[in-house]
Amino acid sequence: RWxxxxxxCTLYAFCGVLFGLCxxxxxxxxxxxxxxxxxxPAYGRCWDFSPCHAGVLLLCVWAYALMFATAPLAEWGxxxxxxxxxxxxxTWKASSREATLYILALFIFCYLLPCLLxxxxxxxxxxxxxxxxxxxxxx
Numbered sequence: 001r002w003x004x005x006x007x008x009c010t011l012y013a014f015c016g017v018l019f020g021l022c023x024x025x026x027x028x029x030x031x032x033x034x035x036x037x038x039x040x041p042a043y044g045r046c047w048d049f050s051p052c053h054a055g056v057l058l059l060c061v062w063a064y065a066l067m068f069a070t071a072p073l074a075e076w077g078x079x080x081x082x083x084x085x086x087x088x089x090x091t092w093k094a095s096s097r098e099a100t101l102y103i104l105a106l107f108i109f110c111y112l113l114p115c116l117l118x119x120x121x122x123x124x125x126x127x128x129x130x131x132x133x134x135x136x137x138x139x
Contacts, residue, residue: 021110038128
C-alpha cells in the first residue's frame with residue numbers, strides 16, 4: 001500500500017509525469033532538430049544552432065511538460081494511487097468528462113504526436129542517408 005499521505009502521493013505522481021513528459025518531449029525535439037540538419041541542409045545553414053537556440057528549445061520542452069503535468073493540480077484530471085496501491089500516478093479510471101478529456105489529450109499530445117514525430121524524423125533521416133549513398137555510388 002502507499003505509505004504516505006495524499007499530498008506526497010500527488011507530488012510523487014506530479015514528478016513522475018513531469019520528468020516522463022520532459023524525457024519524451026526532449027527526444028522528440030532532438031529527433032526533429034537532427035532531421036532538419038540532415039534532411040534539409042539549406043535550412044540547417046540558415047538556422048545556426050547555438051546555445052541560445054538550445055536554451056529556447058529546452059525552455060519549450062519544460063513548458064510543454066509543465067502544462068500537462070500541472071493540469072491535474074488545476075482539477076483537469078487527477079493524481080492518485082495506482083491500482084495496486086504501491087505508487088501514485090494519473091488516475092486513469094476517469095470519473096468525469098473533464099478527466100476523460102485530460103487522458104485523451106495526454107494520449108494524443110504527449111504520446112501519439114511525439115511518437116509519430118520521432119518515427120517520421122528518423123524515417124526521413126534514413127531515407128536521406130539512403131539517397132546520399134546511392135548518389136555516392138553513381139559518382
